[in-house]
Amino acid sequence: MRRAWRLGLGVVGAVCALTAAPAASLAAGLPPIRHVFVIVLENKAYSDTFANTSAAPYLSQTLVAQGGFIPNYWGIGHESLDNYIALASGQAPNGVTQADAPLYSEMVPGTPGADGQAMGQGSVYPTSVKTIADQLLGAGRTWKGYMEDMGTTCRHPAVGSPDNTQSARQGDQYAMRHNPFVYFHSIIDGPACIAGDVPLDRLPGDLGSAASTPNFAFVTPNLCNDGHDRTCVDGRQGGLPAADAFLRQWVPRITGSPAFKQDGLLLVIFDEAPAPPDSGTSDASACPAPCQSPAGPNTVNPGGPIAGPGGGLVGAVALSPYIRPGTITARPYNHYSLLRSVEDLFGLGHLGYAGLAGQTAFGSDLYTGTGPAVGPTPCSAGSLPVARRGVLPRGSVLFRVRVIRRRGWAPLLELRFRRAASLTVTSRSGRRSLRVGPRRARACATYRFGLRFRHGTASIRAGVGRASERRTVRF
Template identity: 30%
Template sequence: MSLTLRASLAAAALVAAAVVPAGASTASAAAGPGHYDHVFVIVEENHGFTDVIGNPAAPNLNALAKQYGLATDYTGVSHPSEPNYVGLLGGDTFTVTSDNAYYTQKVDKPSLISQLDAKRLPWKAYLQSLPHAGYQGICFPANCNGAPDKDPLYVSKHDGIQNFTTSDNPRDWNNQVPVDQLDRDLASGDVPAFGWVIPDECHDQHGDPPYCLDSGNVDNGAPATADPQDQRLVATGDAYLGQLVHKITSASFWAKGNNAVAITYDEGDDNTGGGGQVATVLVTSHGPRNAQDATPYNHYSLLDTVEQNFALGCLAHACDAATRPLTPLLAPTGSAAQAYRALPVPSYATPTPIPSEPVTTVNTPISQNGWAVQPAPYIGTGDNTFGAVAAVSKNDVWAVGNYLPDAATANQDATLTMAAHYDGTKWTSTATPNPGPNFGTLFGVAAVPDKAWAVGVGVALGADFLPHSVIEAWNGSAWSVVSAPKLNAQRDILYSATAVNDHDVWAAGIQQNRTGTFGTLIEHFDGSSWSVVPTPNPGTFGNQLYGISADGPNSVYAVGQRDDAHSDTPLVLHWDGRCWSEVHVPGADAALLQSVSVRDGEVWAVGQTDDSTHQAVPFVEHFAHGVWTEQTAANLGAPFSDVTAVTATGKDNAWLAGTYYSDAAGKQVPALAHHDATGWHPIAAPDPGSGDTVLGGLSTAGGQVWAVGFAKTAAGRSPLIELHQD
């Protein structure tokens, strides 16, 4: 018998062993996979095996599973997301137990990446919505977390490489690139041996307000009765997956030698194996076809598979005797290489009738250091969050945000806008219209006597289901949606507003063009209509605005971040009565400004640093006496802070607010700091939450300072309003 025939028969036996009844083991069929020249791993999010296998919302995943190979007993290794990505690369979750910032959960161990580096094998991480190679922030766009919660598109918790200290070097940072680089590499034929492909949160079936729909109730094996919102997310992610696999398998390298794409999910719905059963599909150029493998596998098995393929040795639990490589789904069979043709996905409408829910009051009478929790209106029984506050006087204060409806007729996963008013005696909920039935959030508010404007984002029913800016106005008796400029943008969101008077109102935010780049957005109300005012975009890879404040008609400041290769720095713009221009401020790479307050020519802008070196600590830019200075705010005693608000209260006097992670409390706690002539001083704020407590907005008037946000309890997020009186 010839060696060629013997090899063919052996390969055929492996494929036969792979197609087995559920519960049977094929691990002993062979010692290891054949050598693969290129291996890509694509990671999807938060859906169990039965949520997607057999689900008509995922035609591409199911077609690939049927045409190539499916592991039918594969599990994640932990909950939530981040430890699964770490486990996929390191063979253990180590000390990573949450989705906290990677630089607070460092792993001083080798990883698959350091193994590849040691062997000088080329690799790249292709990260969708990453602004540029080497980006070290925990999210992008960089305004994430806070109150209301803002999921970004790119998140470092869905990477895992950055957790490992062995990858904290320029070479490994620069190998983490935007996913657009994949198209160029496939076209040029310069394809790395290992590709780590991570879709963003709108395309990995995770869900991502305010950039796209949130996840809903997964189908749990019953797609016919599945939540249409989650079905739409699954379909959107599946369409992107189909295109990814099409691009890879259509490239010229695919038919040359052995090549594979592994598709897996980070975690499922239950605790099986530590992270729940998930679907894992192996697509090969010349390997098995129509194969199923019922061997018990997990993320350590996939790591072991890649390590054995490239002769890298093994790491942690990938070395365990019980850990088996996914050999039966990779054994070369001589099958012809074919380009996968992506299938169309079904469309799912997600209507959300606007509910009518009772308003009650949540009251937690806690006082500390001059701050006191106030009774706050509470809509329904779901999450309620305030994110911005505007004080006109002691008797006229507005707060805005969002809430989750709980009415049976509502989509309980879609946020709706909310607003409340303080008349000097109590807070009262005021009904706000929702511009679209899918979700809406108010991020900013500005007010003058008897009038107010709230800005944010909403998604209306439409072909793209993408978010656009929302502006609502209070006319003294009711809120209404007002006409906003229609932009030629993929997405646009307004985050902050400020008013000089009732005919001079400004709003600031971001707009994403059709190619995916983010730019600044400022709109102005002249008493009759809103219009877009041209603004600079100095950053090479994008620009964002998150805060705006006016000191008069000829002095308005807006702040955010500009993105340049290896240098993401604070962005400050100034309106002088004629045009907007960039203000050059001192300072700090990898810093973000989220809020600004101007008073009598003095400017305070606050945010935080955010990268591997600086981590996330409060960051302040201050303008006084014609000079900008960079300040380090009070050390809040934590490695992670999110500073979201500032308000100027007098000469050299200001408050900042946000949240920081407390090791002692094991949660996010409210951050407050006060600046006087001697500098910044941390102030312990009342914390009524048993879970995370976050302050999102500040405002002052009449000797009072208001702070708003949410306090998480066993029942969910409760609205939080705190008051400080001089």
């Protein structure tokens, strides 16, 4: 975002080294996830994104049903840059990062303070401040940031120069403030930036094998596709519809990759809820205890243009072979929690506010699955029975049909197939109806669909050639 407001600033704190919290504090019993993907979208409130009438149905319905839903996920401040900095390093907001750093300036004095926080104002952090990228490289792991429309690797101006990407331009909708890695001397002063901070169009090639896929992939759409701009500079509709279209294009590529299928985790998050003059529901709340979201030593108001301790409630979705579809966790999380969770998976220390005592991290509340399937799902299709007037006998195509009820949410419909089929599901509640399909279903596969209504009927048609098996279930 790009705004201006008056902000009181303070710099206080005891001197200490900017080192990560020791690995002894790491969580135990986590799944063997070794490839983490994070897609960051922009400026949308939970109440807008995940409403029944959401303009992002792929995210709010399809992906929620396929993975884990984290309704209690918060940003840590306003505006954008401070949230991205927190995700990468655990550093709290300062007045410059809250204003999205129109001048790409040194963080001064940059001296170390309590809880791993650098003291001062500015956007380019000293070499002593480390990031998740530094941690991974130090542990022999790999990382990449994939930035849409960046054009060249590690794109940033000279320190002390204006940021000319604050607004989208025709043919260039890259926003440097959504690329956290170029704000750290530990990255930009060495070869790591050229090697790791790359344009998004390199991701498909990297997904070709597990070996070529980085252990940590941070994906940033451009100012249209991340939902930031309400109307895009190229005339397209922006906002949630554009973000949803981006996810429809990229999520299947990621989840279909060898690395994800083997040991992957995909997180879809928003940096912050709206704040004036953004459209949408303004919110500067912060995640509640046990989640930790201090204001930090360098600002008196993380809410920026509105008074408040955080960046508002945004919600998040997680997909993984280690997350059972339909999982919902009530535990509160924020960007520091996400950083800590990634560090835990790779056995790393904790940076900045990710290392606060009691800081929340993903655990058994989210990791509810059993991992990748070790082989094909057993089933026996046999020969196709004779259809009567185009209707196949019960069990010819569908091996199992069941409704999974969820307290406070619309239920899920689970279907297991004996053979490949064309599937159409129509759910009805009173005069309302919603149709999904036709979609191609694979033999021996299990699918789950989020039913739009809490009560009603679902009509299922699983077609093979000109015949079909038909079921109706009440929910």
